[in-house]
Amino acid sequence: MIPWLKANFKNFKPSAAIALNATRHMNTLERKKLFSPDIEPMRTAEGRWFEAIVYEMFLDIAQKTDRIKYIARKGADAPRAGAQARLGQNGVFYSKYGDITFRGNGQDLAEFDLILVDADNNVSFGEVVTSPADLKEFEIEIAFKKRLLGYLYKQEHVPFLLISSIDISNYSVVKRLSKDPDNAIIHTSSCEEIKGLVKHYRPRILYTKPTNHPKLIKATDIPIKNPIDYRKCHDEYRTRIFSEIMYGRQKKSMAPATETEAIVKKILYGALYPHAIKAVCEEYGLVVKGKRIPFSEFFQHYSKAIVAMDLPGNELIIYLRSRQKREFLKMIQTKDGHFRFERPTPSRVGFFLWIESLQPSLGTKITLSILKTFSIKEPVKSRESPGKSAPEHFQK
Numbered sequence: 001m002i003p004w005l006k007a008n009f010k011n012f013k014p015s016a017a018i019a020l021n022a023t024r025h026m027n028t029l030e031r032k033k034l035f036s037p038d039i040e041p042m043r044t045a046e047g048r049w050f051e052a053i054v055y056e057m058f059l060d061i062a063q064k065t066d067r068i069k070y071i072a073r074k075g076a077d078a079p080r081a082g083a084q085a086r087l088g089q090n091g092v093f094y095s096k097y098g099d100i101t102f103r104g105n106g107q108d109l110a111e112f113d114l115i116l117v118d119a120d121n122n123v124s125f126g127e128v129v130t131s132p133a134d135l136k137e138f139e140i141e142i143a144f145k146k147r148l149l150g151y152l153y154k155q156e157h158v159p160f161l162l163i164s165s166i167d168i169s170n171y172s173v174v175k176r177l178s179k180d181p182d183n184a185i186i187h188t189s190s191c192e193e194i195k196g197l198v199k200h201y202r203p204r205i206l207y208t209k210p211t212n213h214p215k216l217i218k219a220t221d222i223p224i225k226n227p228i229d230y231r232k233c234h235d236e237y238r239t240r241i242f243s244e245i246m247y248g249r250q251k252k253s254m255a256p257a258t259e260t261e262a263i264v265k266k267i268l269y270g271a272l273y274p275h276a277i278k279a280v281c282e283e284y285g286l287v288v289k290g291k292r293i294p295f296s297e298f299f300q301h302y303s304k305a306i307v308a309m310d311l312p313g314n315e316l317i318i319y320l321r322s323r324q325k326r327e328f329l330k331m332i333q334t335k336d337g338h339f340r341f342e343r344p345t346p347s348r349v350g351f352f353l354w355i356e357s358l359q360p361s362l363g364t365k366i367t368l369s370i371l372k373t374f375s376i377k378e379p380v381k382s383r384e385s386p387g388k389s390a391p392e393h394f395q396k
Contacts, residue, residue, distance in 0.1 A: 001067040001068060001116070001118040001119065001122075001124065001159060002124075002159050002161075002181070002182060002183070002184045004065065004067050005061075005067075005161065005184045005186065006184045009061060009186055012057060012061075012186060012188050013188060013189045013193075014053050014056075014057055014188060014189060014194055014197075015197070016197040016198055017208070018053060018056045018057055018060060019053055019194050019197055019198050020198055020201065020205060020206060020207045020208075021056050021207045021208060022049055022050075022052035022053040022055070022056045022207075023049065023052070023205045023207050024052075024075075024076050024207045024209065025048075025052035025055070025074075025075030025076045025098070026045070026048060026049060026052065030045045030048055030049070031045075031205050033045035034046060034049060034195070034205075035195070043130075043131075046130060046191050047128075047130045047131075049191075050128060050130050050165050050191055050194075051113055051128045052075055053188075053194065054113070054114060054126065054128050054163045054188075055071075055074055055075060055113075055114060057163075057188070058071055058114060058116070058126075059071060059213055059215075059216075062213075062215045063213075063214075063215070066119055067118060067119050068116055068117075068118060068119075068215065069117045069118060069119050069121070069215065070116065070117040070215050070216070070217040070222070071114075071115075071116055071117075071213075071215050071216055071217070072100055072112075072114075072115035072116070072117075072217060072218070072219035072222065073098075073216050073217065073218050073219065074094075074098050074099065074100055074114075074219075075097075075098040075099075076098065077098070077216060078094045078098030078099075078100075078218075079094050079098075079218065079220075081096065082094045082095045082096035082097070082098075085103065085106045085107075085108070085349065085350030085353065086106050086350070086353065087105060087106045087350075087353050087354060087357065088105060088106065088231070089103045089105065089106045089350070090103060090104055090105065090227070090228050090229060090230050091103065091220075091224060091227070091228075092219050092220050092222070092224070093220070094218075094219070094220070095108075099111055100112045100115055100219045102148060102152075103230075103350060104228070104230025104231070104233075104234075104263075104265075105230045105231040105234070105350075105354055106350035106351075106353050106354060107230075107349075107350045107351040107354055108349065108350055108351070109148070109230075109263075109265055110141075110144065110145050110148055112125045112126075112145070112219075113125075113126055113127050113128045114126030114127075114128070114161065114163075115219050115222070116159075116161075117217070117222060118159065122153075122155055122157070122158075122159060123149055123153045123155065123158070123222060124158065124159035124160065124161065125145060125149060125158070125159075125160060125161070126160070126161035126162070126163055127142065127160070127161070127162055127163070128163050128164075129162065129163070129164040129165070129166070129168060130164070130165045130166065130191060131166070132166065132168055132171060135168065135171055135173050135174070138173055139173045139176065139177070140312065140313075142160060142177065144263070144265065145158075145160075146158040146160065147259075147262050147263055148263050151226050151228070151259050151260075151262075151263055152224050152225065152226050152228065153222075153224065153225055153226070154225040154226055157182050158182065159182050159183070159184075160177070160180075160182060160183045160184075161183070161184050161186060162174070162177060162183065162184070162185045162186065163186045163188065164185070164186070164187055164188070165188055165189070165190050165191050165194075166187075166190060167187055168187075169185065169187070228260070228263070230263075230264075233260040233261070233263065233264055234264050234267070234268070236260070236261075237256075237260070237261045237264050237267065238267050238268070238269065240254070240257075240261075241254050241267065242366070245366075245369050245370060245373050246369075251314060251373055251374060254314075255312070256311070256312070264311060265310070265311055266308055266309065266310050266311060266317075267308060267309045267311065268306065268308045268354065268355065268358065269306075269307040269308060269309070269362060269367075269370055270306065270307065270358060270360075270361040270362045271304050271305065271306045271358045271359055271360045271361060271362065272304070272305045272306070272307065272360060272362050272367055273360045273362065273363055273364075274299075274360075275363070275364050276362055276363055276364045276367040276368075277295065277298060277305050278295040278364075279364045279367065279368055280305065280318070280339075280367065280368075280371070281293065281294060281295040281298060282295065283368065284333075284337055284338055284339060284371060284375075285337075285338035285339065286298075286318065286320070286331060286338070286339050286340075287338055287339065287340045287341065288301075288320075288329065288331075288340075288341040289341055292338075300323075301320075301322070301323055301324070302320040302321055302322060302323060302329075303321045303322075303323055304320075304321040304358075304360070305318055305319070305320055305321075306318065306319040306321075306328075306355055306358055307362065307367060307370055307371070308355075309370075309374060314374050315332065315333070316332075316333045316339075316370075316371065316374050316375060316376075317330060317331065317332060317333075318331040318339050319331070319345065319355055321355075321356070322344075325344075326346075326347040327344045327345060327346050327347060327352075328344065328345040328352065328355055328356075329341050329343075329344055329345075330342045330343050330344070330345055333375065333376055333377075335376065335377065336377065337375065337376070337377035337378065
């Protein structure tokens, strides 16, 4: 499928019919924003539209070749009601907007713009790009999705399609991706050019509801060959990291060592006991919107703190549970060593349910050992180095 797509659709130009039909995946407000003079909402709507255009484009392409066996439904073609996130959910799900996501213990770990099944029953995925800004950390995300799908569907090779409305061929990340024979880079018309095809249909954009497409399939109906208990994979990996820290090993020894460790995106080490929170406040510091939070004021504003780490970069995170709103504040480490507020984690996402369920389990010694192991800087205030014996490290 990949060589065929490279040969036939390297520079595919969507027709007016495809562009119009793509609007059926958008609500009325999004359609209006497509031609808004306000740039930010217009670009957001444009990105949603182009993603739908690519989907419609492949519905058309699939009818011209036997190399594409199935296309996963999405948008207006997806099941009406998305499954509400809850703890213990693992596998492929649809969001309420018809987006395809993979959940691990209720957390959305990956979203797929396009999923195809080729004639050899290999599952492939596509990503849609409308701006070079979208390429930030793009390579890491693609590598993760390949590992994830490769594990779930027992595939050594996972084909990948990058479909762009702009010419990104000179970007280093795209050049590296294009060297992989499992990947195809497809450049379409620009969004401005596509808009030119439909400008005469404003303000009322028309579309034709498609007849039953013979190759459409629900993403949830593609058989998973390796079912996964994500919480179990996460907890086993976390336990191994604790063990490595306990024996004072370098963090390079804590890199993913198995297939299941390789699909863990974040380690949630646990919630902190009050004296561990005090140590973090004093030795590293927590800064929210420019104000340093002393431990004496911590529990006025927050009910708990959780230490976590993003993978594969080992970036430390502290989540603070707000008392004012049902949300967690995500705190990231700065070059100076302290943790500053980056953004809120709202209660509507599945990840909130996971971190909300965590009860205090980490004492001062193990908390400081985790931070010292992965910190990008020494703590603000020096402290006696934690011991390396198991009993001391796991004291509460």
